[in-house]
Amino acid sequence: MKKTVIIGGGAAGMTAAIASAGAGDSVTLLEHSPQLGKKLLSTGNGRCNLTNRNQDASFYRCPESDFPEKALKQFGYKETLEFFRGLGLFLKEKEGYVYPRSSQASSVRNALLRELERRKVDLKMETDVREIVKYEKGFRVRTSDTSYVSDRVILSCGGMAAPSTGSDGSGYRLAAEMGHRIIEPVPALVQLRSFRTALQKAAGVRADGRISLYIMENGRRAFAGADTGEIQLTDYGISGIPVFQVSRYASKALSENKQVWAEIDFLPEYTSMEEKQKLFQSVRQEKKGYDCLEVLCGLFPEKLALAFLKEADIPFHLPAEQLDENRTEKLCRTVTCFSVPISGTNSFSQAQVTAGGVDVRDVVPESMESRLVQGLYFAGEILDVDGICGGYNLQWAWTSGWLAGKQGRK
Incomplete structure (x- = not known):
């Protein structure tokens, strides 16, 4: 034996x-x-x-x-x-x-x-x-x-x-x-940290989104991974299963002192950029009598809508019909390509x-x-x-x- x-x-x-x-x-x-x-x-x-x-x-x-x-x-x-x-x-x-x-x-x-x-x-x-x-x-x-x-x-x-x-x-x-x-x-299957002020102001919000993670490799942007699902915004950064799924790539890159950032698409159900742009064009054309904040609150939680408008430098109470082409395009990019620089991860104590x-x-x-x-x-x-x-x-x-x-x- x-x-x-x-x-x-x-x-x-x-x-x-x-x-x-x-x-x-x-x-x-x-x-x-x-x-x-x-x-x-x-x-x-x-x-x-x-x-x-x-x-x-x-x-x-x-x-x-x-x-x-x-x-x-x-x-x-x-x-x-x-x-x-x-x-x-x-x-x-x-x-x-x-x-x-x-x-x-x-x-x-x-x-x-x-x-x-x-x-x-x-x-x-x-x-x-x-x-x-x-x-x-x-x-x-x-x-x-x-x-x-x-x-x-x-x-x-x-x-x-x-x-x-x-x-x-x-x-x-x-x-x-x-x-x-x-x-x-x-750490892997862990939360990601960021010092984005806009995120901190939306802490507590849960919203569907697609997160795409990028790493700076030899002076070029390299795609690392992506996932779709419910994303949680916190006072320290981002959490949720989609974040966990890509977190190991961020951890590895950060340990090698590489620049890491995420881009979040908060309209993942619209599969093409053309569809997203049409949505925002319709907002401008069809929501007369509503201000921009009221319109976005029909799509997102209020704290998130406020963060988008501030990021896009659009007055909260601007009438929707007064959005010009440039502002409409900027708002669309903000909502669908929200950039989040990643400064770290939570510790092993919170990693799965x-x-x-x-x-x-x-x-x-x-x-x-x-x-x-x-x-x-x-x-x-x-x-x-x-x-x-x-x-x-x-x-x-x-x-x-x-x-x-x-x-x-x-």
């Missing part, structure tokens, strides 16, 4: 322990927090969006674009459903998003805990790992008060996002000490995931084994792979955890 030590008891670590024990290994799971899967409890606003029927390589962000895809071919959406059904968990789907039937993240965590117990996984809580030593035929994992000898080690320590749940980045040090390169970790981590070029995607150290494996957020909102980060946890636990075995 082979001995496996798993460091980190989050979603990926628990999955790796179940897979490894199911393959016949004697498994010890070390977790530095008092409980397993604490971060799992907060996913999906407590409902745990554990995967998504719609799977595509573009939903995962990684410097080696085919790395997540190769892993998901081994253990993907269908295998994940089978895995949880095998644990006795009933599931439900809504528009591709998969949740536990109970709509409670605790149901997912409890199902994993029951299986760990059934598989007789040895759980060691509040255990900090100080060092991993590689020997010719195995490893010695040294903690603050003892050590464990094993044939294999799986690092599933998570990243740095949501540190209150136990994610402190300690796994990066262990990986680096074993010779692995660490891509600088930055980490972008960056162990360089995947040194990891075998089909098994999660290190290319540098035989018998060393990785799983979950510690790797430089992150997904968009919608269950993709948990899918990565199940996928990488299962492959590391099985270690290439069927």
Whole structure:
């Protein structure tokens, strides 16, 4: 019987322990927090969006674009459903998003805990790992008060996002000490900060929009990503799922001291600029007797309408029929290409995931084994792979955890 030590008891670590024990290994799971899967409890606003029927390589962000895809071919959406059904968990789907039937993240965590117990996984809580030593035929994992000898080690320590749940980045040090390169970790699925006065005056507003993110690369504007949905304006900048979806690109660029800005189209349902221009032309021609603020308040929340008019330098109470061609065009550009310079992101404490981590070029995607150290494996957020909102980060946890636990075995 082979001995496996798993460091980190989050979603990926628990999955790796179940897979490894199911393959016949004697498994010890070390977790530095008092409980397993604490971060799992907060996913999906407590409902745990554990995967998504719609799977595509573009939903995962990684410097080696085919790395997540190769892993998901081994253990993907269908295998994940089978895995949880095998644990006795009933599931439900809504528009591709998969949740536990109970709509409670605790149901997912409890199902994993029951299986760990059934598989007789040895759980060691509040255990900090100080060092991993590689020997010719195995490893010695040294903690603050003892050590464990094993044939294999799986690092599933998570990243740095949501540190209150136990994610402190300690796994990066262990990986680096074993010779692995660490891509600088930055917050992802996180709010973006800006000092635009116009935004601050509209704080609290939620409005549909399309955000497009741009980065200055070698003196040229480079498109980074875009998303559409409800955008939240705050006193520090912008938030909402569309902002989260593009935030990792902003984080990466800002860490490299590059200029970053967003453009927000607050009329995303009008698909062409021609349609948008016709709308504003009709405002000028058909809304006689109304002032500009009254007209815009028919389209947007008042605080946002005020911000647009101030940005376009148009008097709030100017009669709509007095808008000339230049002012009409300027107002249209302001509403549909609202520029937001990005000065930073919120911290890891408010981020949902980490972008960056162990360089995947040194990891075998089909098994999660290190290319540098035989018998060393990785799983979950510690790797430089992150997904968009919608269950993709948990899918990565199940996928990488299962492959590391099985270690290439069927």
